[in-house]
Amino acid sequence: MSASPSSPDIDREAMHARYRAERDKRLRPDGNDQYVEVTGVFEHYVDDPYVEVTEREPVRDEVTVAFIGGGFAGLVNGARLKEAGIDVRIVEKGGDVGGTWYWNRYPGAQCDTAAFVYLPLLEETGHMPTEKYTHAPEILDHSRRIANHYGLYDDALLSTTVTELEWDESVHRWIIRTNRGDEFRAQFVAMGTGPLHRPKLPGIPGITDFAGHSFHTSRWDYDYTGGDPNGALMEGLADKRVGIIGTGATAVQCIPHLARSAGELFVFQRTPSSIDIRNNHDIDAEWFDTLEPGWQEKWIENFTILQTGGFAEEDLVKDGWTDLSQRIRDRVLSYDEGFSPELMLRAYHDSDDEKMVEIRDRVDELIADPDVAEALKPWYRQLCKRPCFHDEYLQSYNNQNVHLIDTDGQGVRLIDETGLWVGDDHYDVDCIIYASGFEVGTEHARRNGFDPVGRDGLRLSDHWEDGMRSMHGLHVHGFPNLFVVGFSQAANLISNVPHNFTDNSKTVTAVIAHALDTGAQEVEVTADAEGAWITRLESGGRMFGGSPDCTPGYYNNEGQPIGPRALRNGVGFPEGPAAFFDYIDKWRNSGDFEGLEFR
Secondary structure: OOOOOOOOOOOHHHHHHHHHHHHHHHOOOOHHHHEEOOOHHHHHHHOOOOOOOOOOOOOOOEEEEEEEOOOHHHHHHHHHHHHOOOOEEEEOOOOOOOOHHHHOOOOOOEOOOOHHHHOOOHHHHOOOOOEOOOEHHHHHHHHHHHHHHOOOOOOOEOOOOEEEEEEEOOOOEEEEEEOOOOEEEEEEEEEOOOOOOOEOEEOOOOOOOOOOEEEEHHHOOHHHHOOOOOOOOOHHHOOOEEEEEOOOHHHHHHHHHHHHHOOEEEEEEOOOOOEEOOOOOEOOHHHHOOOOOOHHHHHHHHHHHHHOOOOOOOOOOOOHHHHHHHHHHHHHHHHOOOOOHHHHHHHHHHHHHHHHHHHHHHHHHHOOOHHHHHHOOOOOOHHHOOOEEOOOOHHHHHOOOEEEEEOOOOOOOEEOOOEEEEOOEEEEOOEEEEOOOEOOOOOHHHHHOOOOEOHHHOEHHHHOOOOOOOEOOOEOOOOOOEEEOOOOOOOOOOOOHHHHHHHHHHHHHHHHHHHHHHOOOOEEEOHHHHHHHHHHHHOOOEEOOOOOOOOOOHHHHHHOOOOHHHHHHHEEOOOOHHHHHHHHHHHHHOOOOOOEEEO
């Protein structure tokens, strides 16, 4: 049992000084610009390796709703619209639905939020997850199950990328053009393109000089490695020296598989991840059958309340996400001083100190080499970076063929024809795997490849020049009949992103159904309502990403100052996710749709 943070065994001042020192050595003036686009010689990194595109005639027609994106956002919104009797067409650049889970097929990929709250529409489709944290093939299958159950394949355009989206005032319709020559109209458009679909690469000098094989984790090259998404041994790596750049959530999941397969594995680490216990297990079918109707919504609400510091009689999910939040809540109660923002911050700091001591102690318990163990310890608050949960990752470094190349926060210095340089040391490798994540902090138009043009020729990029502007994160003034489906400027629930989408779907469906029932051609948020929402958020909004002194990462704008623009792009409802879901439920069920104009 770890010591309490109030114990003299823990020098909290020294701990926090170490946090600041580790942050400072990783700060870079280029922020998000340290990453490079997958263009030029890397352009094939965004190609679809899973489905061969077949020729078809361009589409020239009209639909009621077009949904751009076939991930969970598109699937859940499509399902709810279909339930309401509203026709919807999904337009998806991948060869199938699934979004993140279509692209990510690397070995070991699985959800890191419990499947009972992460996978949408389980009750509606009659599916029981096989594990508490299901693996990627099952998640992709569930995505297909949703599409089949609701008939979302019937009118979908797959392997199709939107290139232009333009409002035609004369007919009150959106004109959608694609890379397949399509040009069709839609009365309503919703965009659920998400932040995790366009790979990014580290801007390491010489990255184009490497003469060996390379690929990004989101386009895993099984033709080279052997194996499959189900975790079969990658025989193709048995005689290979493999280097992987990155130790974030993706790398944590695939490194154990690489450790079992590669002749030698070199893990290039800039910042270690926080690795908590996952404790995955199979689901008992007999127990599952005892769940009463409405169980999933109950579980989702319970998770959200507990994970964000609220109160519930029991913890249904019992995982690492709810653990820290319950510690904070219980510590506030132990103070016996009532509630205040200052007490909540104090409770967070105290509980986080305790949790991170446990995380670092676990590294010592599992790693045989003390030097390797020290390098794998995260010196920052847990929510500064995406928390990771795994029961095999740390143990992989006990394998003789696995070499941790800790760069002391500096990253790889140079890549040449035969390998990588860290400081003055060179590492020859046959293959480089980039576990460098996706574009998160870049511009909306750059990530998606199109820039919506609204009323009077206004581009969304111009309207958002000083940061995102919306009401409820969904409605944008000057862009009638358009819905931006996401989590910013709304619940901003990062621990269980699909919950944002399932709630979005209720609002989108309610607004569209009201417009159709009343014969309205257009629905648009007023400028005043949009402005009032931004003012409300900025007066006390929640920006995910921990404290300002966090180690750099995509949660905190890569350590760069969180100015007004960045704040707007990432701010959430001031009172938190659970309060937002309650607020928006009352808003859409009131029938008034305050802030919107139906014309």
